[in-house]
Amino acid sequence: MAPAGTRISRALISVSDKTGLVDFARYLVDSGVEILSTGGSAKLLRQAGLPVVDVADMTGFPEMLDGRVKTLHPKVHGGILGRRDLVTHRDAMAEHQIDAIDLVVVNLYPFEATVAAGAGWDEAIENIDIGGPALIRAAAKNHDFVTVVVDAADYALVRADMAVNRGATTPELRRALAGRAYRRTAAYDTAIGRWFAEQAEDALPERLTVGGNRGQMLRYGENPHQSAAFYTTGEDRPGVASARQLQGKELSYNNLNDTDAAYELVAEFDRPAVAIIKHANPCGVAEGADLTAAYAAALACDPVSAFGGIVAVNRPLDEALAVEIAKIFTEVIIAPEITQAARAVFAAKKNLRVLEAGRLPDPAAPGLAVRSIAGGLLVQTRDGGRIGRDDLRVVTKRNPTAQELDDLLTAFRVCKHVKSNAIVYVKNGATVGIGAGQMSRVDSARIAARKSEDAAGAKGLTGRLTDGSVVASDAFFPFADGLLAAVAAGATAVIQPGGSVRDDEVIKAADEHGLAMVFTGMRHFRH
Incomplete structure (x- = not known):
């Protein structure tokens, strides 16, 4: 049974993303917590005037192999994995002079961002974290006694818990953070596995894992009695997931699905084109000399169904087109760019959702389409x-x-x-x-x-x-x-x-x- 509260006395900090780190570490020090750290994290904390013990000094073993070996040591993992409620564990830790570590703050080498930036093979490999996932998984396993933090957004949760529990954290918080930790390492390994499959041009590997970050909780799914959320996968494909919402109400489940369908369709055309979508099907599509002419032709195909639809265009959306679109009720507009004059027109319709995607998706680019069925997934390459x-x-x-x-x-x-x-x-x-x-x-x-x-x-x-x-x-x-x-x-x-x-x-x-x-x-x- 987990103790009601585990006071944090020692913390191990080793992060790539240093957002908010100094303030959080200062709170820990002010709360009487000893800080162990490595590399850039230790340097930053010292520059902020905070006392830090190098992991190498604690283990008696130097950081080596260009930083590949820093925390992979019994004194580190023993301090994290040792159960405080077992005499045999306490005796072993005492025999080998292993001190308990109560808080592990680790975020991982930025593999996903490195790959997204177009890194080559060698750079991508060097950004595969080894020690970080090991520390995270160890701390999460021993969450009865150890608090693990993998996201700077959770610093405030730990501070708040410690503040009301005299420097301790509750079992409920530790368990919640452990779950987040395992989901993070799973998503990280998924990204690495996907990258290796892409390098081998193996679109459908023998094991498929799907990872995503929850970008938005939705009010409901297709219907009000269904729960829903929007997850991003990190795929470098412009569209609704990467677009910037300039105005309007929160996008719904159906909005997101229909807007994706509209933008994928309009990207098929080389000339100025407009697609109007209703319930994931086009109700009007047209090419033209300009977007305004294309919109008029697309609307004429089915003006009744276009009411409350999604409009996608494949060119910068200007004022002339904005005036025409604003004449009927439209749910969402998506374009690679939207001029300031067009934005001013749309601003009069405060509930209209307006998205600027920056660029168009490549219709021929590789990718996967995934659909769930009972007991499994249907996976195919994108059409x-x-x-x-x-x-x-x-x-x-x-x-x-x-x-x-x-x-x-x-x-x-x-x-x-x-x-x-x-x-x-x-x-x-x-x-x-x-x-x-x-x-x-x-x-x-x-x-x-x-x-x-x-x-x-x-x-x-x-x-x-x-x-x-x-x-x-x-x-x-x-x-x-x-x-x-x-x-x-x-x-x-x-x-x-x-x-x-x-x-x-x-x-x-x-x-x-x-x-x-x-x-x-x-x-x-x-x-």
């Missing part, structure tokens, strides 16, 4: 597949026109970000109908066409926006009926992966209706 003109194979008698070809490529890029079964109609660089998440591809084609009729009506037009459009399918048409639904919607050209046992039947139907059709050889299921 970085991209199709260009040279990848297309014309399979019909008619070749697509130059405009159709441009629109086909746009449609297929959007299709990649639409839930399966996905059908996307595009005309003049803008979506004019989107069918998402249906069990039948035919239904997706029909729903997209029907929504295009609603959108046409909103513009005061008769008919459908899909008349004269092209259509993309995320996977092959298993039967001709899906293609015929697109024909009925007014499509003139088709892009699809191909590969069905009935491809000949589908090609024949396309020829009979004068369509141009190209195969990509690549599908984009998104479940």
Whole structure:
């Protein structure tokens, strides 16, 4: 049973991040705590006028091997691991002149930051901490008697506990800090293991560990009865995780998910582009001569669904576009940059969440997508597949026109970000109908066409926006009926992966209706 309070008499301090260290150490000294330290930590404390005992003087063994061996010594680990309630432990410590260490303050070599900064192999290896994790794990194991601190943010907790317990800490705090310590070393080893796998180009190693830092507690998850938090993994991929929120309410679980989907989609385009997302699916996407023109075209695809949506752009967002976006209710806006004039426009809508991401993600960059299922994880490489003109194979008698070809490529890029079964109609660089998440591809084609009729009506037009459009399918048409639904919607050209046992039947139907059709050889299921 852990003692009610363990008074701290000796502390071992060895940190890389020295934030707040001097003030905390001064409090310890003022509380009668002896300080053991090493290297840069000892130097900083001495410069602050605090008494420090070098670990080397305590162990009688010098720091060596360029600092690789400092605290790996029985007098250090014995002082941490010895149980104060066992006579055999106390006798062994006395026999070998080992004094108890009651507080271990250690944070680790900055391996994650070093790698993120682009360090080479040798520098990364030198930033793998060995003694630090050993000290942390030892102190955490013996938390009945030892307090362990791995984060400067926890200095205040220890001070507050000592202040009300006459220099002691409570079992509850020590146990909580022990849990944090093990989570920190686990995340650290995860980062190292992930880096080694990346160096070996092994995307799916035999053991996969996932580490993250809780960046934000969320009010709830997808629904109010679900708890949720947002964790960052340290992946160097610009987006919602690294963006700076300029204004607005706290982002919700659904906001974060939808904003990520929007920014990943808009990054697919080289020309100025806008994506409007609702429930992780695009309800309008367009390229244009500028962002304002692209936004108008994207909004026209489905102005009803765009209400309360997420807007992402792939260029600096200026005042002209801000004025247009501000005309309807929008939940979140994300852009690589936002001008001061645009910020002034948005400032009038205090609840609007505005994010500046700095740069765009690379659609082709490697990475992993992870999803939980009962009892395990489904892990795959990110869908970085991209199709260009040279990848297309014309399979019909008619070749697509130059405009159709441009629109086909746009449609297929959007299709990649639409839930399966996905059908996307595009005309003049803008979506004019989107069918998402249906069990039948035919239904997706029909729903997209029907929504295009609603959108046409909103513009005061008769008919459908899909008349004269092209259509993309995320996977092959298993039967001709899906293609015929697109024909009925007014499509003139088709892009699809191909590969069905009935491809000949589908090609024949396309020829009979004068369509141009190209195969990509690549599908984009998104479940």
